[in-house]
Amino acid sequence: MRGVFALALLAIAAPMARADGDDSPQLDGGERTHRLNLRIGVSNTDTNGRPTICMEVTAYRSLSVEGCGTGSGLLHSESGAELAHFRAKWSFFEADTGSGTLRTQVAAGFAELQLDADEPGFVFGKPDDAEPIEVAGPESSLSVQWLSPLGDDFELVSNVNAGLAWLPHAGELVVPQSRLQTFISLEVGVGW
Numbered sequence: 001m002r003g004v005f006a007l008a009l010l011a012i013a014a015p016m017a018r019a020d021g022d023d024s025p026q027l028d029g030g031e032r033t034h035r036l037n038l039r040i041g042v043s044n045t046d047t048n049g050r051p052t053i054c055m056e057v058t059a060y061r062s063l064s065v066e067g068c069g070t071g072s073g074l075l076h077s078e079s080g081a082e083l084a085h086f087r088a089k090w091s092f093f094e095a096d097t098g099s100g101t102l103r104t105q106v107a108a109g110f111a112e113l114q115l116d117a118d119e120p121g122f123v124f125g126k127p128d129d130a131e132p133i134e135v136a137g138p139e140s141s142l143s144v145q146w147l148s149p150l151g152d153d154f155e156l157v158s159n160v161n162a163g164l165a166w167l168p169h170a171g172e173l174v175v176p177q178s179r180l181q182t183f184i185s186l187e188v189g190v191g192w
Helices: 001-015
Strands: 036-043 052-060 063-069 082-096 101-116 136-152 154-166 180-191
Touching: 036 154, 052 154, 052 180, 063 101, 082 180, 101 154, 101 180, 136 180
Parallel strands: none
Antiparallel strands: 036 052, 036 180, 052 063, 063 082, 082 101, 101 136, 136 154, 154 180
């Protein structure tokens, strides 16, 4: 829940931080990009039967922050594994084709693996519960996005993300998991 509030705060504060008076987030080349996008899709790591939901907020120029997960503990309490992601993303390549824009991004942050309904907080070290169900650790990933204009400053956003998370204590969960988690997800949504 705190992550959602932090992303919303960034969405409001980032345009205010622009010194030149233009409230449109800019890429390094000066092209306009959206401030926020909300996407829904699927991920190979989620087994709780819920879709993956991602919210990405442009913080400044090519830098954005993103949170992805199924909403366990907030939107639902379903059993099953979920790998939630909290990361900063940097757009390092963008090409406008006339009908849309292709963008690639590298990301770094952390992931949280949970085997049941999410508990508050993150467990980065050794889990100390009698029945540990979650651990967290660093991750990195690569995203490829396709942005198609919808009019009135809205865009259709298609995103493919693939990466690795290192969860050193995943083998100590109630159902032992691999310390190295590979993930791939596909989401579609709207950006503004």
